[in-house]
Amino acid sequence: MTKKPTFTRRRVLATGAAAAAAGPLAAQVPALPGAPALSRRLPDVVVVGAGAFGGWTALSLRERGARVTLVDAYGPGNPRASSGGESRNLRSAYGERELYTRWAEQAWTMWDKRQAEFGRRLVFPNGSFSFTRPQSLATQKAVFDKLKIPYEVLDAAEARKRWPQVNFADAETVLYEPRSGIVKAREAMIAVSEAFMHKGGQMRIGKAEPGAAAGGRMQDVLVNGERLSAGAFVFACGPWLPRLMPELLGEKIISPRVELFFLGSAPGDLRYRWEMLPNITEGGGGYTSSDIGSGLKVRLNQAYRIMEPDSGDRFPTHSMEKDAYDYARRRFPGLVGQPIVQTYVCQVEYTDNHHFLIDQHPELANVVVAGGGSGHAFKMGPVLGERLADRVTGQPVAAEEATGFALTAHGKA
Amino acid sequence: MSGPKLDRRSLLTAGLGVAAVAAATSAPAEAQTKAKVAKPAINKGLPDVAVIGAGAFGGWAALSLRERGYKTTLVDAYGPGNPHASSGGETRNIRAGYGDRGIYSDWAAKAWVLWHERQEEFGRKLIYPSGSLRDPGPEQMAAQIAVFDKLKLPYEMLTPEEVAKRWPQIRTDDIPKIFYDINSGGVKAREASIAVAEIFERKGGVTKLGYAEIGESAAGKLKSVMVNGEKLEAGEFVFACGPWLSKLFPAFLGNKIRANRAELFFVGPARGDNRYRWESCPSISDQITYTTADIGGGYKVAARLGGEVMDMDDGDRMPTHFLLQQVEKYVKLRLPGLAGRPIIQSYVCQTEQTDTGHFIIDKHPDFTNALIAGGGSGHAFKMGPYLGPYIADRIAGKPQDAYEKKVFSIAEHGAVGAPRGRRNAEMTA
Numbered sequence: 001m002t003k004k005p006t007f008t009r010r011r012v013l014a015t016g017a018a019a020a021a022a023g024p025l026a027a028q029v030p031a032l033p034g035a036p037a038l039s040r041r042l043p044d045v046v047v048v049g050a051g052a053f054g055g056w057t058a059l060s061l062r063e064r065g066a067r068v069t070l071v072d073a074y075g076p077g078n079p080r081a082s083s084g085g086e087s088r089n090l091r092s093a094y095g096e097r098e099l100y101t102r103w104a105e106q107a108w109t110m111w112d113k114r115q116a117e118f119g120r121r122l123v124f125p126n127g128s129f130s131f132t133r134p135q136s137l138a139t140q141k142a143v144f145d146k147l148k149i150p151y152e153v154l155d156a157a158e159a160r161k162r163w164p165q166v167n168f169a170d171a172e173t174v175l176y177e178p179r180s181g182i183v184k185a186r187e188a189m190i191a192v193s194e195a196f197m198h199k200g201g202q203m204r205i206g207k208a209e210p211g212a213a214a215g216g217r218m219q220d221v222l223v224n225g226e227r228l229s230a231g232a233f234v235f236a237c238g239p240w241l242p243r244l245m246p247e248l249l250g251e252k253i254i255s256p257r258v259e260l261f262f263l264g265s266a267p268g269d270l271r272y273r274w275e276m277l278p279n280i281t282e283g284g285g286g287y288t289s290s291d292i293g294s295g296l297k298v299r300l301n302q303a304y305r306i307m308e309p310d311s312g313d314r315f316p317t318h319s320m321e322k323d324a325y326d327y328a329r330r331r332f333p334g335l336v337g338q339p340i341v342q343t344y345v346c347q348v349e350y351t352d353n354h355h356f357l358i359d360q361h362p363e364l365a366n367v368v369v370a371g372g373g374s375g376h377a378f379k380m381g382p383v384l385g386e387r388l389a390d391r392v393t394g395q396p397v398a399a400e401e402a403t404g405f406a407l408t409a410h411g412k413a
Numbered sequence: 414m415s416g417p418k419l420d421r422r423s424l425l426t427a428g429l430g431v432a433a434v435a436a437a438t439s440a441p442a443e444a445q446t447k448a449k450v451a452k453p454a455i456n457k458g459l460p461d462v463a464v465i466g467a468g469a470f471g472g473w474a475a476l477s478l479r480e481r482g483y484k485t486t487l488v489d490a491y492g493p494g495n496p497h498a499s500s501g502g503e504t505r506n507i508r509a510g511y512g513d514r515g516i517y518s519d520w521a522a523k524a525w526v527l528w529h530e531r532q533e534e535f536g537r538k539l540i541y542p543s544g545s546l547r548d549p550g551p552e553q554m555a556a557q558i559a560v561f562d563k564l565k566l567p568y569e570m571l572t573p574e575e576v577a578k579r580w581p582q583i584r585t586d587d588i589p590k591i592f593y594d595i596n597s598g599g600v601k602a603r604e605a606s607i608a609v610a611e612i613f614e615r616k617g618g619v620t621k622l623g624y625a626e627i628g629e630s631a632a633g634k635l636k637s638v639m640v641n642g643e644k645l646e647a648g649e650f651v652f653a654c655g656p657w658l659s660k661l662f663p664a665f666l667g668n669k670i671r672a673n674r675a676e677l678f679f680v681g682p683a684r685g686d687n688r689y690r691w692e693s694c695p696s697i698s699d700q701i702t703y704t705t706a707d708i709g710g711g712y713k714v715a716a717r718l719g720g721e722v723m724d725m726d727d728g729d730r731m732p733t734h735f736l737l738q739q740v741e742k743y744v745k746l747r748l749p750g751l752a753g754r755p756i757i758q759s760y761v762c763q764t765e766q767t768d769t770g771h772f773i774i775d776k777h778p779d780f781t782n783a784l785i786a787g788g789g790s791g792h793a794f795k796m797g798p799y800l801g802p803y804i805a806d807r808i809a810g811k812p813q814d815a816y817e818k819k820v821f822s823i824a825e826h827g828a829v830g831a832p833r834g835r836r837n838a839e840m841t842a
Contacts, residue, residue, distance in 0.1 A: 224687070293492035
């Protein structure tokens, strides 16, 4: 790599949208009046990674008064991040994994509040349904009943009546979750980072690497070679975690490639929009997100292929395009002959058991590692931010989170 | 066109309002972002206006009209900034360099200020002032300099050595002197279109999703449009539906607007290499193609095949390896540090081209209360915040600059053919 300029702290602090006459400007947007005061009781924090884990954590910490710098290699919701692209689904069905159901339920309410606070539309509450087998249905019902989460079990005839644009020929029953929907992905992360900066947080774009350590504590991180010191550090850099901390995480997170296709519908045909159609969870990882303005999004099971997040090619393939058309033909007969209007290639970072990985670094007492989203973390963002801020500020951690998310609870992915 | 109709109530909520989805009436539906902005009162002395098309022309026009007190309904087939639209995707360039076409330099300079004001008002980042380098070709360069001097717009002329010194990541060895347009950069496209529609709704505007067709008319006036078969009446109409204009008005626009397919590729720099970000790198527009500096989605490079027409509704929007190769070739020449870097995002769109590259803003030949606004020719998006008030002025019947009236008129536009080269009529942002 050739020599590259480092955005100095001063340049990053310099804000505003003035003319570019004087050369580079900063990614920073200015703080607004009413930003939280800095609390001297809290350590300065550097959060590495501005995605579902890191972006929200930085915002929560800043809101609690910490002086926070958020570092991202390419910026919030960028195309190489796991939290980029158009949208993610919000839903609470997690089988027997009740913890995530509770979190998703909290997140549902928090997203709504944040949307109002941020002043831009982020949430599309269209509901969702899944095709379920009797055994898993019983498990899910038990959790939903216990937590008083609304749902309906519909037979194919009833489902067909409600959503005639969907082919239910292969379905016996569907589980419908009314409190679920879609959130914008990239734009939500941009909104989080902008709110963070409006509240006085500092944002930096650059390559972060763990810096010096002494006495069981990390002293600093290097951002494009420049030292950035702090009292506490959060590493929330998704698929880059194993690359930044190979000894600790090298085997615990893998990131397979995923292609997404957005199908258009005929002019005037609004049946596939979120107002008319819930999201569909197919078996085995396939799902749809109804059209929020960019077409009906289809995510299918795909051949396992590792994505190198920095240098991996993100060009959609014709074989997956064909699969997307085939799927649409099968599930949505009304979309036959409609074009692909947009494509997107991303990755998911999986842990061995698909539980998140959130823990203190075993050797560095002031470092928290957070990631392993396993394809279901984005929706949890507002909750993740609060929980991670709790950890950084020394609040007690619930036992199930302490054990379930622990480094030691994860094997080779 | 077989879809069921969303009833008026739920259509109204397609944007920012309460989601009237029967099953999803829980918390998020009820706490949508509320109007924090003042809603202009509806002036009963003014006609109701229906604006068809929520893009660079229509979205901004609807917002301006609502701000002036018109009761305004904004109709779009797929929603603001959707992938079928000419105003979707990540970004558009804003620059004032237009060769000898000083009118657009003037407009762009005004739009530059307005974008900054609107960004502040909307409370979200929309404009990225990166500066831009432009080579309009030898014969246009002198004219462009004269225009900038006359309008007192800031620029510099840079030799390849000066470019290399300032931006070592850019090579312009093949261009003796390149024009550095200082007040220029990128604006968000889809998200800006969405922001405009959201603010329009918050200010009391009504949005409707659906396919619009010409409705009833009488005595030289249009009475209504049909939106997914439902009648929408208004006193004034603005048809600002980009490449769909030629579909909607085949009799007088059928051969005057042509949708040229384009592909956009976003090249991803190495981690830690910030040289291609907007803070450190200008956008480029030369005789080969144009680029937009990285605002987070990668360094954007445009490519297109000269003759390929896009069917906006039915056309497939898969990127092609053929054009990818063109982009790779260009990157090697102009931004050699990005050679071999991966494509991290791609997007397929169209520009709607007129023969002269001038916009079409004119009365419908048969209806005195219908305005046609379009023919963006790849350079209208930047003008949005200026186009809105401009179109609103036409509705209000304010006097129009004689030159603008002439060059924007339907009569002044002829049949448009396939673009022959980059410079031809296409002025591509």
